[in-house]
Amino acid sequence: MAETMKAIVGGHVIDPATGTDGPASVLIQGDRIIALGDVPLPDGAEIIDAAGCVVAPGLIDVHVHLRVPGFEHKETIESGTAAAAAGGFTTVFCMPNTKPALDSVETLRALNMATAARGLVRVRPIATITRGRAGEDPVDFAALAAEGAVGFSDDGDTTADSAIMRLALEASRDLGLPVMVHCEDKALARGAMHEGAVSRRLGVPGIPSEAEEIIIARDIMLARLTGGWLHVCHVSIGRGAALVRAAKTEGVNVTAEVMPHHLVMTDEWVGGDRTLVNTIEPAGAPCLPGDPDTKVNPPLRPESDAVALLRALQEGVLDLVSTDHAPHAHHEKHGLPYEKAAFGLSGSEFAVPTMLALVRAGHITLPEVILRLSTIPAKLWRLDAGTLAPGSLADITIIDPNQRWVVSPDSLKSLSKNTPLMGMTMTGKVKMTLVGGEERYRD
Numbered sequence: 141m142a143e144t145m146k147a148i149v150g151g152h153v154i155d156p157a158t159g160t161d162g163p164a165s166v167l168i169q170g171d172r173i174i175a176l177g178d179v180p181l182p183d184g185a186e187i188i189d190a191a192g193c194v195v196a197p198g199l200i201d202v203h204v205h206l207r208v209p210g211f212e213h214k215e216t217i218e219s220g221t222a223a224a225a226a227g228g229f230t231t232v233f234c235m236p237n238t239k240p241a242l243d244s245v246e247t248l249r250a251l252n253m254a255t256a257a258r259g260l261v262r263v264r265p266i267a268t269i270t271r272g273r274a275g276e277d278p279v280d281f282a283a284l285a286a287e288g289a290v291g292f293s294d295d296g297d298t299t300a301d302s303a304i305m306r307l308a309l310e311a312s313r314d315l316g317l318p319v320m321v322h323c324e325d326k327a328l329a330r331g332a333m334h335e336g337a338v339s340r341r342l343g344v345p346g347i348p349s350e351a352e353e354i355i356i357a358r359d360i361m362l363a364r365l366t367g368g369w370l371h372v373c374h375v376s377i378g379r380g381a382a383l384v385r386a387a388k389t390e391g392v393n394v395t396a397e398v399m400p401h402h403l404v405m406t407d408e409w410v411g412g413d414r415t416l417v418n419t420i421e422p423a424g425a426p427c428l429p430g431d432p433d434t435k436v437n438p439p440l441r442p443e444s445d446a447v448a449l450l451r452a453l454q455e456g457v458l459d460l461v462s463t464d465h466a467p468h469a470h471h472e473k474h475g476l477p478y479e480k481a482a483f484g485l486s487g488s489e490f491a492v493p494t495m496l497a498l499v500r501a502g503h504i505t506l507p508e509v510i511l512r513l514s515t516i517p518a519k520l521w522r523l524d525a526g527t528l529a530p531g532s533l534a535d536i537t538i539i540d541p542n543q544r545w546v547v548s549p550d551s552l553k554s555l556s557k558n559t560p561l562m563g564m565t566m567t568g569k570v571k572m573t574l575v576g577g578e579e580r581y582r583d
């Protein structure tokens with residue numbers, strides 16, 4: 141018997157890789173797309189009605205914390221990949237700050253087997269740069285690459301030793317995989333929020349922008365020295381984007397990502413004001429100062445940074461958007477002084493509505509959003525993904541750009557509910573996510 145056919149009809153297809161931006165049908169057989177465009181529907185095909193929706197290649201998040209192994213009280217393979225699917229992501233790269241850290245072939249292999257068996261979306265691991273992320277002893281880069289690592293990162297920490305970072309970037313050059321860097325000078329970054337007028341007003345110890353800027357500058361220099369591929373994680377400062385812009389002009393092999401929260405939220409959120417900058421969305425009701433769900437690393441910065449980051453994204457200086465989905469259990473965030481609360485925001489389920497808010501404000505087009513969330517990450521990592529071209533894997537996201545929904549604990553698939561958007565109304569909802577032609581989320 142032939143494999144089931146599915147037809148997604150009535151939607152507006154946006155696929156930058158094939159230059160598609162208009163009404164079209166997508167025909168699926170088994171796990172592959174077999175036709176795209178104004179195609180006749182075969183008898184017996186299962187019809188998926190996408191009227192009023194955007195049909196796009198499955199989104200790719202190159203920066204999530206799946207928390208597995210070791211921190212299953214924050215997130216599990218099941219809940220983390222369910223959140224990803226609900227956010228429209230069909231592939232996620234998971235960070236290695238787990239317990240044990242993803243620093244050995246054995247740990248990577250066990251995780252790969254578990255995510256293949258139990259994940260709702262495709263999961264690709266990022267291995268550490270150093271054993272135990274301790275910053276002292278480099279991993280066996282080639283062996284971890286052979287086991288499926290898509291990059292190397294000591295995320296959560298900067299690799300302080302420049303000689304080790306040089307080694308990692310030399311391995312990157314030889315293996316064609318990025319070193320994905322968390323840029324933060326630890327000695328300077330002992331605070332809990334951005335250092336500035338708001339931190340002084342609240343009396344919360346600050347993290348100066350320079351803590352990030354110093355390490356971005358150093359790592360760009362080492363990328364220039366080695367020819368390795370430097371991927372700068374979660375750029376949060378305009379000056380960081382400026383360094384990336386200059387490095388690209390110089391021909392350094394550097395790419396960079398920005399998180400939706402750094403494009404629309406500022407350090408004023410820590411003070412309780414919930415204005416979404418760069419958008420025309422209504423502000424959230426004010427909160428009491430010091431909501432621990434505004435605590436993230438790198439921290440929410442002033443509006444001038446959010447504006448500069450948006451400009452860098454428009455220019456393509458920041459290549460892609462990823463989420464830094466960082467789930468934490470309630471007790472790790474709440475009931476503690478702000479200084480003691482864990483860093484990190486839940487991200488997977490907010491990327492689409494946040495980016496759509498920038499679209500509605502006229503700052504970016506919908507095809508550009510799909511480009512940054514799917515086409516470009518697929519291209520950079522040479523994934524079999526990021527396009528709806530016939531022959532491709534049927535990883536597909538269907539989005540209703542106009543559906544409004546209220547953020548509540550029950551509305552989220554992630555085990556953790558640590559978002560400062562709680563209670564706010566978002567516009568734009570993922571309606572369905574297909575991975576290899578199989579439905580993995582339906583609203």
Ligand SMILES: [Zn+2]
Pocket residue numbers: 295296297322373374437438
């Ligand atoms: Zn990080």
